[in-house]
Amino acid sequence: MDKPFAITLGAGSSHANKTGAWRTERPVYVDRLPPCNHACPAGENIQHWLSLAEEPSYEAAWRQIMLDNPFPAVMGRVCYRPCESACNRGQLDEAVGINSVERFLGDQAIEHGWTVPVTAQPSGKRVLVVGAGPAGLSAAYHLTLLGHAVTVIDSGSAPGGMMRFGIPRYRLPRHVLDAEIQRILDMGVTLELGRTVTDLAEAMRGFDAAFLAVGAHIGRRAYLPAGDSARILDAVSVLRDVADGPAPLLGRRVVVYDGGNTAMDAARTAKRLGAADAVVVYRRTRDRMPAHDSEVAEASEEGVRMKWLSTIAHADGERVVIERMRLDETGFPQPTGEFEELAADSVVLALGQEADLSLLAGLPGIKVEGGIVKVGPGMMTGCPGVFAGGDMVPAERTVTVAVGHGKKAARHIDAWLRGGAHRPPPRHPMAGFDLLNTWYYSDAPATVRPKLDLARRMSTFDEVEGGLEESTALFEARRCLSCGNCFECDNCYGVCPDNAVLKLGPGLRYEIDLDFCKGCGLCVSECPAGAIEMVPEVT
Amino acid sequence: MPAPRTKFYQVGSFAVGNRLLPPEQRAVQAAPDRGNALTSGHRACRGCGEALGARYAIDAAIRATGGRMIAVNATGCLEVFSTPYPETAWQVSWIHSLFGNAPAVATGVAAALKAKGRTDVRVVGQGGDGGTVDIGFACLSGMFERGDDVLYICYDNQAYMNTGVQRSGATPPAARTATTPVPGGNAFGQGKNAPLIAMAHEIPYVATATVADLRDLEYKVRRAMDFRGARYLHILVPCPLGWVTDACDTIRVARLATESGLFPVFEAEGGEVTGVTRIRRRIPVDDYLRLQSRYAHLFADPPRTDVIARIQASADRNIRRFGLVD
Ligand SMILES: Cc1cc2nc3c(=O)[nH]c(=O)nc-3n(C[C@H](O)[C@H](O)[C@H](O)COP(=O)(O)OP(=O)(O)OC[C@H]3O[C@@H](n4cnc5c(N)ncnc54)[C@H](O)[C@@H]3O)c2cc1C
Ligand SMILES: Cc1ncc(C[n+]2csc(CCOP(=O)(O)OP(=O)(O)O)c2C)c(N)n1
Ligand code: SF4
Ligand code: SF4
Ligand code: SF4
Ligand SMILES: [Mg+2]
Numbered sequence: 088m089d090k091p092f093a094i095t096l097g098a099g100s101s102h103a104n105k106t107g108a109w110r111t112e113r114p115v116y117v118d119r120l121p122p123c124n125h126a127c128p129a130g131e132n133i134q135h136w137l138s139l140a141e142e143p144s145y146e147a148a149w150r151q152i153m154l155d156n157p158f159p160a161v162m163g164r165v166c167y168r169p170c171e172s173a174c175n176r177g178q179l180d181e182a183v184g185i186n187s188v189e190r191f192l193g194d195q196a197i198e199h200g201w202t203v204p205v206t207a208q209p210s211g212k213r214v215l216v217v218g219a220g221p222a223g224l225s226a227a228y229h230l231t232l233l234g235h236a237v238t239v240i241d242s243g244s245a246p247g248g249m250m251r252f253g254i255p256r257y258r259l260p261r262h263v264l265d266a267e268i269q270r271i272l273d274m275g276v277t278l279e280l281g282r283t284v285t286d287l288a289e290a291m292r293g294f295d296a297a298f299l300a301v302g303a304h305i306g307r308r309a310y311l312p313a314g315d316s317a318r319i320l321d322a323v324s325v326l327r328d329v330a331d332g333p334a335p336l337l338g339r340r341v342v343v344y345d346g347g348n349t350a351m352d353a354a355r356t357a358k359r360l361g362a363a364d365a366v367v368v369y370r371r372t373r374d375r376m377p378a379h380d381s382e383v384a385e386a387s388e389e390g391v392r393m394k395w396l397s398t399i400a401h402a403d404g405e406r407v408v409i410e411r412m413r414l415d416e417t418g419f420p421q422p423t424g425e426f427e428e429l430a431a432d433s434v435v436l437a438l439g440q441e442a443d444l445s446l447l448a449g450l451p452g453i454k455v456e457g458g459i460v461k462v463g464p465g466m467m468t469g470c471p472g473v474f475a476g477g478d479m480v481p482a483e484r485t486v487t488v489a490v491g492h493g494k495k496a497a498r499h500i501d502a503w504l505r506g507g508a509h510r511p512p513p514r515h516p517m518a519g520f521d522l523l524n525t526w527y528y529s530d531a532p533a534t535v536r537p538k539l540d541l542a543r544r545m546s547t548f549d550e551v552e553g554g555l556e557e558s559t560a561l562f563e564a565r566r567c568l569s570c571g572n573c574f575e576c577d578n579c580y581g582v583c584p585d586n587a588v589l590k591l592g593p594g595l596r597y598e599i600d601l602d603f604c605k606g607c608g609l610c611v612s613e614c615p616a617g618a619i620e621m622v623p624e625v626t
Numbered sequence: 627m628p629a630p631r632t633k634f635y636q637v638g639s640f641a642v643g644n645r646l647l648p649p650e651q652r653a654v655q656a657a658p659d660r661g662n663a664l665t666s667g668h669r670a671c672r673g674c675g676e677a678l679g680a681r682y683a684i685d686a687a688i689r690a691t692g693g694r695m696i697a698v699n700a701t702g703c704l705e706v707f708s709t710p711y712p713e714t715a716w717q718v719s720w721i722h723s724l725f726g727n728a729p730a731v732a733t734g735v736a737a738a739l740k741a742k743g744r745t746d747v748r749v750v751g752q753g754g755d756g757g758t759v760d761i762g763f764a765c766l767s768g769m770f771e772r773g774d775d776v777l778y779i780c781y782d783n784q785a786y787m788n789t790g791v792q793r794s795g796a797t798p799p800a801a802r803t804a805t806t807p808v809p810g811g812n813a814f815g816q817g818k819n820a821p822l823i824a825m826a827h828e829i830p831y832v833a834t835a836t837v838a839d840l841r842d843l844e845y846k847v848r849r850a851m852d853f854r855g856a857r858y859l860h861i862l863v864p865c866p867l868g869w870v871t872d873a874c875d876t877i878r879v880a881r882l883a884t885e886s887g888l889f890p891v892f893e894a895e896g897g898e899v900t901g902v903t904r905i906r907r908r909i910p911v912d913d914y915l916r917l918q919s920r921y922a923h924l925f926a927d928p929p930r931t932d933v934i935a936r937i938q939a940s941a942d943r944n945i946r947r948f949g950l951v952d
């Protein structure tokens with residue numbers, strides 16, 4: 088042997104012994120579907136844009152959101168955050184403030200004037216979009232990115248649909264909405280305002296496909312025994328008038344009927360218009376209220392009173408008569424025969440909305456059921472080339488669902504126009520909480536968004552909820568556990584007793600050295616994110 | 627002073643690295659150019675805690691000494707699985723002599739270096755719990771008492787694993803080994819607490835660590851190298867074979883040993899405790915014992931709740947004694 092004095096063995100000569108032969112199972116790196124991504128109605132890759140924000144690369148993070156959703160700043164204010172309800176961190180301490188970070192990124196984009204370039208070759212196809220609400224605008228945005236010429240027609244005086252004429256300013260300031268809509272229009276979308284489509288077949292002339300997104304605007308009525316002098320309004324009309332016209336006269340004492348989000352908006356708006364007393368009357372108990380907890384809480388903070396287990400029996404001039412209810416065994420409200428009186432200058436009904444589908448009359452193949460239009464899995468109605476989404480089709484009625492419909496429809500319209508079918512990529516298996524090794528995550532309490540002081544909340548339409556600052560947004564992004572996706576923590580590289588994990592460098596992740604991996608599974612157990620799995624060796 | 631923790635970088639400093647941390651805040655084990663003192667091809671069992679602990683410790687020592695170090699190894703698994711002639715998995719200057727004399731050989735290496743004026747080269751002695759607390763104990767105590775300039779590391783897997791899981795002076799009560807069979811398992815009230823005995827020698831530095839807390843382990847090796855004279859580091863290294871655990875649970879079981887209070891993680895200077903790693907998520911000893919089939923007889927029918935209660939009492943005593951819970 089050719090070795091220095093007293094040296095008997097070659098350093099690392101064990102490399103000749105390929106211990107990989109011992110293995111019966113091998114570790115394999117995987118990407119799993121984080122529950123937040125799964126829950127997002129707009130299909131955002133939340134885990135990925137959070138990881139970009141963590142770097143921090145805010146613009147890259149924003150661009151990642153924009154691949155799926157052109158309204159980050161709006162989302163960061165009005166989305167009901169199903170992602171946060173699903174977030175795995177909620178089982179550890181508190182969910183990641185995904186929506187707060189999204190808002191921060193959206194606001195950064197507005198502040199810095201970031202835009203999305205249209206790089207696709209023009210397809211030569213023209214698509215008509217009816218309705219400039221979130222569904223229509225989302226479809227217009229995605230269709231434009233795919234190379235199609237889009238014209239949006241809306242009967243309103245300004246684009247936005249319910250984002251402008253329903254959701255009050257104190258939750259969604261108009262300059263934010265305007266900025267995000269303008270960005271879409273600047274990409275080359277043609278918008279015709281003040282034009283109501285009454286005959287779709289006629290309007291579609293010259294277009295190769297249509298996407299319908301007319302929403303649901305007609306306030307539902309209930310039979311309410313009322314005297315001649317009773318002032319009874321519907322909530323969507325009230326909110327529309329507040330947004331676009333002379334503010335309605337509601338008086339000093341306002342009663343709002345039913346317990347949804349629209350009722351909360353109507354009552355809070357009434358307060359801001361000067362009502363001394365705004366009362367929400369609801370048949371069931373608070374826990375059954377369809378309104379979101381945060382909205383009920385904010386309304387209460389602003390002095391809106393709630394009358395649970397109550398229904399309006401009669402209304403006239405200056406008072407309403409309320410009947411107490413009780414829940415039967417099935418949870419259904421039953422009358423009790425006990426009555427009380429409330430002073431009321433006006434009664435606002437917030438019983439939900441119905442779609443006006445008259446424009447579809449005479450169109451072959453369209454199926455309407457329960458006042459809404461049926462669509463297939465690709466968002467196409469029974470009439471070839473006519474697609475629909477948002478509030479007018481069967482789904483949850485939210486801005487985010489509408490945006491998601493717009494995206495999905497755009498992809499199917501694109502495929503249809505090109506004579507093919509859109510096949511979404513297969514979904515990865517879920518990254519459930521039980522796959523995480525949460526030991527490795529630091530304790531980090533969630534950050535809280537600042538709120539406007541109550542006095543200003545009750546007298547102005549200024550935005551109630553503030554955004555996060557740079558430092559808090561970054562902190563919040565970094566609370567993400569990166570469920571099911573490697574975030575390069577080096578744990579697998581560190582914990583392998585056999586040095587069988589190779590580190591490939593920043594952004595490139597890792598690789599298993601199968602010459603030496605004995606298949607112990609330590610890397611799998613100690614991966615915080617559940618991004619490795621053991622797979623049996625085929626022998 | 628326990629290892630400083632980095633705040634809120636997603637995984638804080640609990641994980642090995644993190645792409646968001648500057649390199650100097652990552653563990654030595656995160657570095658692409660870490661020493662890999664014990665490299666691939668060794669013949670340790672799947673998921674061996676001792677192989678892992680040894681690489682963690684010696685890589686940290688290499689970083690702390692700039693590679694100017696010599697390791698002296700007692701006989702035991704670490705020596706046998708790493709160096710079956712004519713191969714070795716070591717990539718550091720390394721010498722092996724006997725089962726019982728590693729501290730004495732380390733003393734001799736340190737004396738030779740001193741004679742040659744090469745005190746820049748540091749000496750690390752290492753061995754299993756048998757080699758340390760049993761057969762090598764007189765040499766070790768002498769090394770402490772003379773204050774020889776050696777960091778001695780004991781890789782404690784709680785039995786003579788290399789020769790087939792016989793009881794050592796570090797085997798815990800009730801554990802089944804080849805020489806302490808069920809129904810009883812190992813007796814209570816025997817065995818040695820080597821770290822406390824080392825402290826009684828009032829040497830400059832004594833510390834405990836586990837393979838479940840890499841940052842802490844690396845900090846303790848680095849800290850030990852700040853001192854001259856005899857120093858002692860006692861690392862808990864679970865053994866899938868002897869503890870009868872799944873290979874993938876080696877780190878988990880070490881973590882549960884500390885989170886139950888059974889294995890206190892602390893450091894001491896000049897015989898006084900100067901830092902303890904507090905329990906982060908306290909668990910009953912049951913959770914720790916149940917993972918290991920060497921304790922299966924405690925959970926048989928009827929379960930030995932009396933024995934489990936005694937083990938719990940010793941965990942509780944550690945928690946009180948070292949202040950492991952805030
Ligand atoms: C008061 C209120 C508050 C809400 N708050 C929230 C919230 O906080 N978060 C949330 O996610 N969702 C909220 N929603 C629900 C959300 O606003 C709707 O689900 C969403 O706007 C539906 O989008 P859309 O594009 O389908 O329809 P819309 O937003 O209703 O837009 C439809 C558009 O079509 C136009 N249009 C209709 N008919 C025609 C026609 N024949 N020709 C031309 N144009 C036509 C309309 O003018 C309108 O601009 C709220 C709803 C209301 C009423
Ligand atoms: C004087 C002497 N007696 C017995 C042996 C056999 N022997 C080799 S290793 C070993 C046990 C080692 O136990 P430990 O020190 O705990 O190390 P482990 O293998 O558990 O890591 C024994 C008994 C020996 N080599 N020399
Ligand atoms: S922790 Fe991160 S990746 Fe996991 S669900 Fe929450 S936001 Fe998504
Ligand atoms: S342990 Fe860390 S680095 Fe390895 S796959 Fe999991 S997340 Fe990525
Ligand atoms: S820790 Fe190492 S040896 Fe064990 S399965 Fe992972 S790569 Fe293979
Ligand atoms: Mg041993």
